[in-house]
Amino acid sequence: MKTKLKITSFILASLILVCSVQTQATNSINNSDPEKDKILVYILRNILTRSHFVVKHMNDDFSEYVFNEFINGLDPNKRYFTQKDIKDFSQYKYDIDNQLLNEDVTFYNLVYERFTSKIKNAKSYYGDLLAQPFNFNKKETIDVDYDKIPFAKNENKLIDHWRKQLKLSTLIRIQNKIEKQEAAILKDKKFKKRKFKELEKEARLEVLKNMDDLYVRIEELEHEDWFSTFLNSVVGAFDPHTTYMAPNIKERFDQDMSGKLEGIGARLQKKGIYTHVFELVSGGPAWKQGELEAGDIILEVAQGRKKPLDIVGMRLDDAIKFIKGKKGTEVRLTVKKKMDGSTKIISIIRDVVELEETFVKSSIVEKDGKKYGIIDLPKFYINFNEANYRDSAKDMEKEIERLKSEGVSGLIVDLRNNGGGSLKTAIEISGLFINQGPIVQIKYRGENPIVKKDIDPKIQWDGAVVVLVNEFSASASEIFAAAMQDYKRAVIIGGNQTYGKGTVQSVLPINQFTKYNKNLGALKMTIQKFYRINGGSTQIEGVYSDIAIPSRYSYMKFGERDLEGALIWDKVKQADYIQTNSYENFSDVIFNSKQRIAADSKFKLINEYAKWLKENQDDTSYSLNYKMFAKENEVREKNAEKFKYVFDYKSDLIFTSPKYEQLLFKNDTALADKRIAWHKNLSKDVYVFEALNVLSELKLTSANKIVKH
Structure with missing residues (x-):
């Protein structure tokens, strides 16, 4: 309480008049509220510059950080923007700080309007690409470390980037189908083996359906969702634990799956279009199962052996509805592991999650x-x-x-x-x-x-x-x-x-700093730092x-x-x-x-395993030639077999x-x-x-x- 009062009294006087800020921007973006956007920028700017633990000058370096973070936040997989788009945006690269000082969101509006038009183009890209079989005999690779690869030079290169991403998604599904088929043949010699051509077509249709579902969900996102991405680029320039929560996100943030619900015992967060595991509840089903970890991304959810549902782009409260469920039922999560970027299916039996175990x-x-x-x-x-x-x-x-x-x-x-x-x-x-x-x-x-x-x-x-x-x-x-x-x-x-x-964060409801009557959400801000008694x-x-x-x-x-x-x-x-x-x-x-x-052989093996995981994390390139992809997968499986019992101990x-x-x-x-x-x-x-x-x-x-x- 003392912390909250300290911050509030320091800046309340200067912010209480924020409702008088003038708004001149036209409502050119669907569902946007220019007045609310400007008020949010004004209040957040003042709270952060006056009370964040770090004195952060809003200068060219700050502006460049926001520029990069916002663009990467909208387009982390380099699917939408070309180098020409980036050049157009760059006119504001070192001016965002000045815009924020004047409650001006011109940079945001330009990028967001371009982004929405690119989203519409994407539908035709993936639809056309998935209409025909891919050439899996061609020797080519894809690097999935999108932070390192540049934006496409032009629209043709962008479409080719789409092609490679969709080809990889299809290839992964084909490989899974072939592995299941081989396992079925081992169990039943009479099992009818399907041809590669048939499996490829089925995999492409599955990718197409997932893409269609994704873009339906993306189109359901509102201006507030995307503006939150921009605001988080701004507040994140102060430190990674300082975040802005829009009203709906704050409400979900407060919803704790670890309470009295029947589910898996995990607390989830939405980051962009992805559902991240924020923490596991000690003693809960996911904690006991042992494979799901904080930082993992949940891509798909299946009820038992039923067909999985892609939840990428889904609102968090909708995703939670599919993940939680009755005690004793099985949920199968397709997860991208934070540890090495691999994709894994994790089966968890739901149970009543009791706080007693924490x-x-x-x-x-x-x-x-x-x-x-x-x-x-x-x-x-x-x-x-x-x-x-x-x-x-x-x-x-x-x-x-x-x-x-x-x-x-x-x-x-x-x-x-x-x-x-x-x-x-x-x-x-x-x-x-x-x-x-x-x-x-x-x-x-x-x-x-x-x-x-x-x-x-x-x-x-x-x-x-x-x-x-x-x-x-x-x-x-x-x-x-x-x-x-x-x-x-x-x-x-x-x-x-x-x-x-x-560091220590405090969650501040933004409406306490203004007479503005619409819900403005909250700011989680770093206000203190810990030091040991030895001074460090x-x-x-x-x-x-x-x-x-x-x-x-x-x-x-x-x-x-x-x-x-x-x-x-x-x-x-x-x-x-x-x-x-x-x-x-x-x-x-x-x-x-x-x-x-x-001298312990068990710890030596764990150390080897840790090095292997690091190698996998660093290896972000995949072959898009089927035979080479299958061979690479076989090598990985063989290496993984060596560590199958790495943590077995009695x-x-x-x-x-x-x-x-x-x-x-x-x-x-x-x-x-x-x-x-x-x-x-x-x-x-x-x-x-x-x-x-x-x-x-x-x-x-x-x-x-x-x-x-």
């Missing part, structure tokens, strides 16, 4: 005669809007006490895939492991850092601690992990480094693990550092704190673990629930089943096994254990 839970395991506890913390949650709200700090404190009563001698805190949450609970949870002192520093634009401290002298857990992280551990997770590392209170083990999101930012760098373990993401472009326009890493003055130096053999334990990992460890939870199983068989599934996964988790090795070797320095501040 809360703290713990398990006990015995190793070499000693008991250890593992606490899973999916997010740093708190909700003041509910009467008896759950608080991750209070739940964590309670869980530690329960584990202590059962005699555990060490704790693993599992923060893998924890995207963050409440700063307040991150500070309080950190305080459970130290006497008292600084936990994190936060900084507003142009102000000195504020040191946030744990002021409670009580130590809830003074034993050995290992914190398990991965490349998806972000924000509040990084605050906790960084504090534990800076105090030398815990060993951090996991991926090479965490995500690296060291968690931005970009994240937290480097004390013990880095190979993972599938080891060589991938992933994390804040790979986002264009991400805020830089910097540092502030170190806070006044004293390391606990809790362990007498800290360095030795880390050395031993690194030696084990380097320890002899037995994980059990704490006694208090076991008492609940008598009346809650569903909870018992969930815990059985979780414990089974823990016993097959090679990362947990190594974390337990580390934990078992740690020796505390003295009976007093932690130095007082």
